[in-house]
Amino acid sequence: MESICNICPRNCNINRTYKKGYCKATNDIKLAKAAPFFYEEPVVSGSNGTGAVFFSGCNLQCCYCQNYRISHELFGEIVTEDKFSDILLSLADKNVDSISLISPTIYVLQIVKALDKVRHKIKIPIIYNTSGYEKEDTVKLINDYIDVYLPDIKYMDPVSSMRYSNAADYFNYCSSAVKKMLELKPKLVYRESILTSGVLIRHLVLPGLYKDSINILDWIKNTINDLKAESLISIMSQYMPYYMSCNYPEINRKVTKYEYNKVLSKAKELHLEGFMQDNCSSSDSYVPDFNLEGII
Template sequence: MNFDYMYEACSLCPRNCRVNRHVTTGYCGCSDTIKAARAALHHWEEPCISGTKGSGTVFFSGCTLKCCFCQNHTISQEGGGKEISDEKLAQIFLRLQDSGAHNINLVTATQYLPSVLNALDSVKEKLFIPVVYNCGGYESPDTVKLLRDYVDIWLPDLKYNSSELSLRYSNAANYFETARKAILQMVTQTGRPQFDSSGTIMKKGVILRHMVLPGAKEDSLRLLHWMKEELPEGMFYISLMSQYTPFYHSKDYPEINRRITSYEYNKVLEEAIRLGLDQGFMQEKSSAKEEYTPPFDLEGVL
């Protein structure tokens, strides 16, 4: 089946632009042709994703969010990357598998979903490693459902509870209401986390990421309580991230133009533990470094 028809009157993401992407670009800034900036083994995901060999990560250009602090801003909002065909993407998947990748990791792929589905369909008899969907959490439940037979591991962010914060920093006032529905769908359709025989590499499941923002500790705490109260126990992992670095337009927002403090992060971590949300990962404060952003040098897409 060819999924290109989905680019017409595009409703792939919650922006619901309804534009014909064969003719023009949507809110994401993307046409109907894939643009990617890097396709290589990546070693800086959670340990159960990167493992010892690396995650076979494809970084797509464009984004459906406009986060003012985006560490990948050169490709998410500034147009970096190279156009490739669906066929080339399929070849990239197989090359990453051949290189020993534990999984295929699709980073910010929703804007190219029809092309990604075409590529996955063309290699479905040859691709034997899990597919990871690495996204900002701002997804339509219908899009999540469409990926039921394609995605093994969901790696969404849960960025904000406050609509005021999500509007200010990501131009998405409806972020939490949208993300909560999508994440519930991810957890429901994916089921309990599953690992390989060594118990170290995830094969199926949901890892819910949250990056603590400067001055937004209380918002983080509200998100933890939502996870505890609304998500089924034991059905997801949590990844609490301390890596916030003031990138891109952070300087225009004085309250977030700094690193988070140890106090802010530790208060969130302590509450997660108190709530029993201890199945997952935490970061050392040393993770807040610019070198954790990979070079978007077109490796693997040329």
């Protein structure tokens, strides 16, 4: 894989064989864990869990990332392309209800190669779980290989996305990518209670930014109406001030009940369908134990 990498909006324009990009990844596939995981939305986790593949590195690098051990610190183990394909197959054999590719954007080319070999053997939905910092072209590239998009929409406000994720253009890219996802998979399709095609948009409410959350919900409602698409939404209260949040006093705390309730009220007013975490969901239990399970 000798080509120049511009797969995400960071446009590093480098050859990852010789140099790491903003995402800290090379062309080698690096994984931190591949195992059943039970903390995703019920339409993804089902009763048997989702087979979660946690990739090392990330193109967004949020200062408060709960998975900083893999996104920032790059904990993980390099696996060959064949081993990666085997990992996907062995996860599917574990009686899980889906396979979740978590923060997959920076490895899209490697994922396509692996799925070219084994996709036909995997009979459960494959979920593309992304920060939303994506290019439309990357979405088009992966579309035939995956069943469900699970994008975050983290910010609309460019000042916040710049401050916490060094990406002033986050919403420009994310909104275009999510629109493309909704165009490509406009209907929610289920097998029993598991989502087998569609888009589930996630939003993590951040301290001090509930007005931005409300703007995001308005955008989602207008967009799905305009596109005549269906979508689920998942509103999350689980923010905890991890990693470098201590350097940003205004987010070095949990979200208050008042802030979270404001967002929930808006979602109800807009009749958005989906999942809403309890007020008190911030907890360490959502942070996976990155232990190379399923990798070595």
